[in-house]
Amino acid sequence: MTLTAGTEIPFIRLDPITQPQLRRYADASGDHNAIHLDEEVAKSMGLPGVIAHGMLSAGFLGERALRAVLDEAGRNDLHMTRLQTRFKSMVQLGDQISVGGVVKEATPERVVLDLSAKNQKDEIVTVATAEFSL
Amino acid sequence: MSDIKSFIGREAPITPYHATEEKLKAFCAAVGAKYRGEAPPTFMAVLLPGMFKLLDEIGIPLSAVLHTDQEYCYKQPILPNDRLTYVTKLVKALEKQSKTGSMKFMVFETSVTASRAGGSDIEVGACKTTIITRD
Numbered sequence: 001m002t003l004t005a006g007t008e009i010p011f012i013r014l015d016p017i018t019q020p021q022l023r024r025y026a027d028a029s030g031d032h033n034a035i036h037l038d039e040e041v042a043k044s045m046g047l048p049g050v051i052a053h054g055m056l057s058a059g060f061l062g063e064r065a066l067r068a069v070l071d072e073a074g075r076n077d078l079h080m081t082r083l084q085t086r087f088k089s090m091v092q093l094g095d096q097i098s099v100g101g102v103v104k105e106a107t108p109e110r111v112v113l114d115l116s117a118k119n120q121k122d123e124i125v126t127v128a129t130a131e132f133s134l
Numbered sequence: 135m136s137d138i139k140s141f142i143g144r145e146a147p148i149t150p151y152h153a154t155e156e157k158l159k160a161f162c163a164a165v166g167a168k169y170r171g172e173a174p175p176t177f178m179a180v181l182l183p184g185m186f187k188l189l190d191e192i193g194i195p196l197s198a199v200l201h202t203d204q205e206y207c208y209k210q211p212i213l214p215n216d217r218l219t220y221v222t223k224l225v226k227a228l229e230k231q232s233k234t235g236s237m238k239f240m241v242f243e244t245s246v247t248a249s250r251a252g253g254s255d256i257e258v259g260a261c262k263t264t265i266i267t268r269d
Contacts, residue, residue, distance in 0.1 A: 014166065021164075028157070028164035029179050033196045045197050046268075054201045055179045059165025062175030066167070083175045084205045130175075 001072040003106040009068045011100030017052050025056050052091035057117040057126040064099040065113050065130035078132040085128040096120040109134050138227040141192050146184040146222045155214035173212035178261050184222030185242045194267050203264035210258045216248040238267045
């Protein structure tokens with residue numbers, strides 16, 4: 001893949017979200033908010049059930065960005081300088097997330113990617129902008 | 135609870151975090167990322183407990199919090215065995231009343247420094263976290 005403005009970053013479909021996965025993320029990140037781990041608490045807060053950490057889908061997007069630039073485009077000379085994520089809608093257990101996007105800007109010194117995470121209904125759950133520089 | 139705006143400027147105490155290789159690898163595994171010898175892009179999420187401490191002091195239960203935006207700036211990679219110190223500060227706060235109760239909007243900023251054996255302290259990056267809470 002060559003990084004030019006408009007180049008598509010193919011969507012990669014991930015495995016469905018599971019409770020052990022949220023437990024693993026909670027342990028690795030230190031975010032033990034019960035809305036991610038306990039269905040009763042989640043429901044008492046007016047949620048449909050346990051929801052995934054927003055930062056989990058942000059993590060998927062960060063990895064998609066690195067994979068596109070470092071692995072697929074082979075630009076090991078670039079470093080991520082900024083990652084901005086916005087959580088648009090909730091991710092529930094069983095949801096199957098896909099991550100991909102498009103190259104927004106590309107010069108020899110700087111690359112900007114616009115990425116999104118979508119669920120199995122093609123609804124956008126998280127959007128991200130990742131910037132890379134030399 | 136007093137006016138949320140009165141908490142603007144409040145900082146959580148400086149907190150240490152030892153970024154061992156084991157923790158970096160566990161974080162990568164949790165987000166399905168390849169371990170590339172340094173912290174993955176969203177690793178600074180491990181520093182959210184700084185915000186949790188402030189929320190606790192303000193009297194907001196974590197279960198009422200919805201994370202809406204997260205931004206990271208990277209100056210230097212976080213490497214295995216880095217000893218991170220970080221300070222989280224409430225920089226913006228608004229409260230709106232509605233028929234169903236009150237809604238708060240808050241922005242926290244965190245600056246992150248790493249110390250390495252035999253070297254001086256390095257500013258590795260910064261985080262900006264936006265949340266809303268419902269009563």
